[in-house]
Amino acid sequence: MAQWLEIILRSFSFLIMLFVITKIIGKRQISQLSFFEYVAGITIGSIAAEVSMVRERSVFDGFVAIVVWGLVPLLAGYIAMKSKAFRGVVEGSGTVFIKDGKVFEDNLKKEKYTIDEMLSLLRKKDVFFLEDVEYAILEQDGSLNVLLKKDKRPLTRSDLQLVPINEKEPHTIIMDGRLLIEALAKSGKTREWLNEELEAAGVTMENVFLGQVNSYGELYIDVYDDQLQTPTPQERPLLLATLKKLAADMESFALSTDCKKTKEMYAKNAEEIQQVIQRTQPYLLS
Structure with a gap:
């Protein structure tokens, strides 16, 4: 067999092997590398490259070595799930950089971070003023999580004592000009709609190009032609405008009639519609 052809076959075989090992290890090990996963990843890559290029190396031996090293992070992960002590040794724990607005210089030195590096991590969290930070912790994966002081946090609906909105997940029902039937069924819509x-x-x-049904049951579409302007959904604004008009009509009817009983009926209806508007306005304007 020609040398170049053998290298291609070896490389392709190990590519498949690495793909299988990666799928077995799982997504968590890909996104968050522990010490064992980091070492195993480097070693597996070195083994695959060595056996692919060096014809004297046994392909079978390479497969066995990759399987063994692929099992290392799985075994370490299993032990870590069962033992908190082992998990603390292998994965480590978070390090507090800021607490109650105070920077812990010793913890910065322990993790070998400079103040400039910490400020850079804060800027990545859209925090540019150290005084705004209540609490900041460096996680095991090297990311910095930040809790701002109460008066510096964005307002939430609970802060304003508004009714919380429980939104449903959006469903992509059209992709690349083709209908996704299963997604359409999950969205609760029909082909006729x-x-x-x-x-x-x-x-x-x-x-x-892309079509989605949002949590309010409205259709958003993006077409291939970027010059073509598609109308935005108007159902909610129209409904809010209709409710306001109806309330105004009721108030007008109450003012225009001389019958006391009829006047009270229209005024009561106008008040009830106003209450409906107050409860639904957060949904209709979001």
């Missing part, structure tokens, strides 16, 4: 929405937008399904 989709065809009506596309017709109202003046596009065909083949012209849609």
